[in-house]
Amino acid sequence: MSQQAQKIVDLRLPLPWLIAAAVAIATFMITLGWQAAGQTNKLDQIIVANAKLEKRLDDRDIRLDTLRDTVYELRRTVDLITQRTAMLESRDK
Helix, strand or coil: CCCCCCCCCCCCCCHHHHHHHHHHHHHHHHHHHHHHHHHHHHHHHHHHHHHHHHHHHHHHHHHHHHHHHHHHHHHHHHHHHHHHHHHHHHHHC
16 A cells, blocks of 8 residues: 655645734725715715706796697687787778
């Protein structure tokens, strides 16, 4: 029987490296969380601004619809008055 030579690998890391790595990872996670919170806040502001803009556009559309209806009504009134005037003028002749 032949015995194979076994290699022993020491996976232990020095304590200063472990501490430095833990601090770096913790700093990265805190920074990532901070940036995510900032982006969430900006997104909330954009959502609120969008809602306000949609409300303004809806109000504008309502005003435009009312104005259009008023213009149509005035056109009908002007047409009716024009017809009546033409009838009265034709009677006088």
